[in-house]
Amino acid sequence: MNRTRMTTIIRKEWAELYKNSLVLSTVVFMPLILTALPLVILWASGGFEGSVDVVVSELPPQMVQQCQGLSGAACNQIFIVSQFMLLFMMIPLIIPAAIAPYSIVGEKTQRSLEPLLASPITTTELLLAKNLAAVIPAILATWVSFGIFVVGARLLIHDTLAFNHLFAGRWLIAIFLLAPLLAILSVDLSIMVSSRSNDPRVAQQIASLLVLPVVFLLLGQMLGFLIFNNQVAILFSVVALGIDIVLTYVAVQVFDREAILTRWQ
Amino acid sequence: MAAMIHTDHLTRRFRTKDKTELVAVDNLTIDVQPGEIFGFLGPNGAGKTTTIRLLSCLIAPSSGTATVNGYTVGQQNQAIRQSVGILTETPGMYDRLSAATNLRIFARLYGVADADAQIARYLRLLGLWDRRDDEAGGFSKGMRQKLALARALLHEPPILFLDEPTAGLDPEAAHLVRDFIAELRQQGRTVFLCTHNLDEADRLCDRIAVFKTHLIAVDTPTNLRRKLFSRQVVFHLRAMAPQLVAAVKAHPFVDEVQAIDNKLVVRMHDPELHNPTLIRTLVDAGADIQFVGELRYSLEDVYLQLVQTPSLSA
Incomplete structure (x- = not known):
């Protein structure tokens, strides 16, 4: 694989992204909003100090197990903030779903695919470069958002034990393992949808349906059906990896030079 | 002298949506010599663009063989892609990027050594230097076509595939592009020219192939006249x-x-x-x-x- 060709395509994608205010605003503002939301909630609840008295027994039993050594108020706050931390899982799904359809459908509508495919770039290089061009901003946005949240939370949470509980292993698994896998999943799905669409908005809307499982997870956690612990984080990562492998295989088949030219219409 | 483009019973079939088989190119056998401008004429849907796609390794032949610049289609595709420049029917520019950036992308893809000098050279030659920093999306059809021609030439390919290079251009722009194509022959490049403009083909082409799924005739314009009339x-x-x-x-x-x-x-x-x-x-x-x-x-x-x-x- 030729790195120069791949970086050329990645830079080209980003140059086009920079000129597309609609997609750019999604990439910039959506993570900011999803980061601000849990911080505002944390701030509104006054950190973990001086909170109202909470009946810990009303929390889901799995949650109570995680709260050992903490006050009832701190445990309750961790529970509330944890719900919203799942929002960070939406970032790696939404950003590629915003970028990738424009990347593929844009090539189709501008009719720029044929000269591109006639160049010495291989199909694998092109697919990988387009993948990375959408995945890298998504992962960076997730990590930067999470970093901002960690710094903000540290300023708002004065109880070190509570802070450590909040950023336990499950979130590190989610942010550094599950998020990149979800970003790849989102790009692969976007490429497949885009191959059949001439309107990036259609592809975006279909790819955006990917956030539904996260929403269900959020609801399940809020209702106490599911607690996002280490086991669940690892299980989801394994499932996402499996789906990624299948979808990447399908995306490679869809992203065949000849199919692109003769069937992508 | 070895032919720059050689096809031997080159055939391409497509399967249509209703599962029937459509033959787009049928048993095409031609030789295009070095430095020749070879006109490829035929009605819409005759298979001209498919032929260009076959020869530039964008699609694979169903049967038959072809060599381009001595490399075999299907076996040495990367070498062929490096040897040819292609001007597609529609210029296909990145509209939000500047003219120079559009060219820079392709210069890097083709591994052009002194990319900036090459970009400047062709932008000047085609009269686009003053608009180099403007977005390609704001260009007129003629300017886009000239930019696409510059893109096809950046890596100095010995063979050029030009699909309708003057289609939709005003007479002045068409004249400039035609003069430019004539110059390419003087530089010793081989040009495979698909056009509906018969006057253009008559003026530019050393030989002409008339094609409608299969090859109907191939010869110099003068000989074709003499054979028919x-x-x-x-x-x-x-x-x-x-x-x-x-x-x-x-x-x-x-x-x-x-x-x-x-x-x-x-x-x-x-x-x-x-x-x-x-x-x-x-x-x-x-x-x-x-x-x-x-x-x-x-x-x-x-x-x-x-x-x-x-x-x-x-």
């Missing part, structure tokens, strides 16, 4: 007289004579050989010859004859 010489006379027609008709090499006003139109083979005899005959019969010329068939006549005559196009 016997030549006609027009004698402009001061006055027409019946005995003049009879005198000309008496010659065995004359196929047909028509008197139209003060003109005698004589159909025959090899006018260069027989014209002096005919001129003497007419003068002896009392004709005052004002001038003599050959009635030229246009390439359009040739093309229509080839494409529309079932026995020829079958």
Whole structure:
């Protein structure tokens, strides 16, 4: 694989992204909003100090197990903030779903695919470069958002034990393992949808349906059906990896030079 | 001399949505020589673009073989892609990026050594230097076409595939592009030119292939005319007289004579050989010859004859 060709395509994608205010605003503002939301909630609840008295027994039993050594108020706050931390899982799904359809459908509508495919770039290089061009901003946005949240939370949470509980292993698994896998999943799905669409908005809307499982997870956690612990984080990562492998295989088949030219219409 | 493009029974079939088989290119066998401008003419849907896609390794042949610049299609595709420049039917620019950025992307993809110098060279040559920082999306059709031509040439390919290079251009832009193509021949490049503009093909092409799924004819424009139509010489006379027609008709090499006003139109083979005899005959019969010329068939006549005559196009 030729790195120069791949970086050329990645830079080209980003140059086009920079000129597309609609997609750019999604990439910039959506993570900011999803980061601000849990911080505002944390701030509104006054950190973990001086909170109202909470009946810990009303929390889901799995949650109570995680709260050992903490006050009832701190445990309750961790529970509330944890719900919203799942929002960070939406970032790696939404950003590629915003970028990738424009990347593929844009090539189709501008009719720029044929000269591109006639160049010495291989199909694998092109697919990988387009993948990375959408995945890298998504992962960076997730990590930067999470970093901002960690710094903000540290300023708002004065109880070190509570802070450590909040950023336990499950979130590190989610942010550094599950998020990149979800970003790849989102790009692969976007490429497949885009191959059949001439309107990036259609592809975006279909790819955006990917956030539904996260929403269900959020609801399940809020209702106490599911607690996002280490086991669940690892299980989801394994499932996402499996789906990624299948979808990447399908995306490679869809992203065949000849199919692109003769069937992508 | 080895052909720059060689095809041997090159065939491409597609499966349509209703599961039937469509033959787009059928048993195409041609040779294109180095430095030649080779015109590839045919009606819409004849398979011209498919042929270009086959030869530039964008799609694979169903059967038959082809070599481009000595490399075999299907086996040495990367080498072929590096050897050819392609101007597609639609320029296909990145509209939000500047003209120079568009070219820089392709210069890097083709591994052009001194990319900035090459970009500057072609932007200047094609009159786009002053607009280099403008977004390609704001360019006129002619400017986009010129930019696409620059993109095709950046890596100095020995072979160029040009698909409708002057389609939709105003006369001035079309003239500039045509002059540029003629220059390419002087540089020794081989040009495979698909066009519907028959006058353009006539002026630019060394040889022409008429194609409608399969090859109908291939030759120089002059030879195609001669093969299809016997030549006609027009004698402009001061006055027409019946005995003049009879005198000309008496010659065995004359196929047909028509008197139209003060003109005698004589159909025959090899006018260069027989014209002096005919001129003497007419003068002896009392004709005052004002001038003599050959009635030229246009390439359009040739093309229509080839494409529309079932026995020829079958």
